Amino acid sequence: GAVVSQHPSRVICKSGTSVKIECRSLDFQATTMFWYRQFPKQSLMLMATSNEGSKATYEQGVEKDKFLINHASLTLSTLTVTSAHPEDSSFYICSARGSWRDTQYFGPGTRLTVL
Amino acid sequence: KQEVTQIPAALSVPEGENLVLNCSFTDSAIYNLQWFRQDPGKGLTSLLLIQSSQREQTSGRLNASLDKSSGRSTLYIAASQPGDSATYLCAVGDQGAQKLVFGQGTRLTINP
Numbered sequence: 001g002a003v004v005s006q007h008p009s010r011v012i013c014k015s016g017t018s019v020k021i022e023c024r025s026l027d028f029q030a031t032t033m034f035w036y037r038q039f040p041k042q043s044l045m046l047m048a049t050s051n052e053g054s055k056a057t058y059e060q061g062v063e064k065d066k067f068l069i070n071h072a073s074l075t076l077s078t079l080t081v082t083s084a085h086p087e088d089s090s091f092y093i094c095s096a097r098g099s100w101r102d103t104q105y106f107g108p109g110t111r112l113t114v115l
Numbered sequence: 116k117q118e119v120t121q122i123p124a125a126l127s128v129p130e131g132e133n134l135v136l137n138c139s140f141t142d143s144a145i146y147n148l149q150w151f152r153q154d155p156g157k158g159l160t161s162l163l164l165i166q167s168s169q170r171e172q173t174s175g176r177l178n179a180s181l182d183k184s185s186g187r188s189t190l191y192i193a194a195s196q197p198g199d200s201a202t203y204l205c206a207v208g209d210q211g212a213q214k215l216v217f218g219q220g221t222r223l224t225i226n227p
Contacts, residue, residue, distance in 0.1 A: 006158075034214070043204065043217040044159075093158055097213070102166070103149065104215060108158035 003027055004096050006107035013084055014115055021079045021110045023094030029074035030096035034104060035067075038091040050077055084114040117142045119207050121218035129226050130197055136190040136221045138205030143183045146208040149215070150179050150190050153202045162203075163190070167210075195225045 003026040013019050023033060032051050036044040048064075050056035050071035058064045066088075068080040077096075081088055091111055095104035118141045128134055138148070147166050151159040163172045163179040165188070171180040178191040192199060202222045206215040 043219045044206075044215075046214055046216075049214065091156075095159075095215075102147065103161060103164050104213075105161070106151075106159040109156075111156070 002105045004030075004094065004105045004107040006092075006094055006110050008110060009108060010111045010113075012113045012115065015085055016083055018080055018082045019084055019112060021081075021092055021094075021112075023077045023079070023096065023107055025075045025096040025098075025105070028096075028098045030077070031074065031099040032097045033071055033077040034095045034097075035069060035077075035079050036093045036095070038093060038109075040091075044093060047079075081112065084112070086114045088112065089114045117145075117207055117209060117216045119205060119216050119218035121203075121205055121221050123221060124219065125222040125224075127224040127226060128195060130195060132195050133191065133193050134195055134223075136192070136203050136205075136223070138188040138190070138218055140186045140188075140207045140216075143186050144210055145183065146210045146213055148179075148181055148188050148208065149206045150177075150188075151204040151206060153204060153220070155202075159204065192223075197225045197227050199223060200225050 005024045007022045035047045038044045047062045048056045048058045056069035071077040093109040095106045097104045120139045122137045149164045150162045165172050165181045176193040181188045202220045204220045205218040
């Protein structure tokens, strides 16, 4: 149990376009979802926390207008990178936590490359 | 602000050896601590979760300890195998929102 999926696993886009990444909890209801980014050979940095039905809480230094997060249901959260630029190229990982669980379950990640 | 440090950054050992990975954190007011494994280009696999009230957790050949007062945790891997090669990440959960703060990871290579 506690499986989290992400789609797509890999995306390449042109500079200036927007990209949407989906994160789904497949077998539990995720009251909270988290979005992280990871640059090559670096650790995960939390970008934002979202609770179902509420606005996301962004970490300091993360542009909320650039990284749009929607957590419209208990099994789906989306991250949209708007007007992507090459410096947004990174590995984006989501995690999900149910109200009765003590841990976060991580998705497999999405590799974003902006040309 | 919580900071998590992992030492060493990289480690290469022969197959069969026992090894220890270290993790330290600056704020002892934690909710829990987790050890993860990450294979290249992949997501995270949770290995062990230690609650703040616990001292250690074991799973198979893995044993993780937690000393909150000194801000340290260790991950002990017994009888290492080539399949253990991966990056190991330590993450500390804060008491409030249960956000995770990650260390930089230790890149482990087990040589056959």
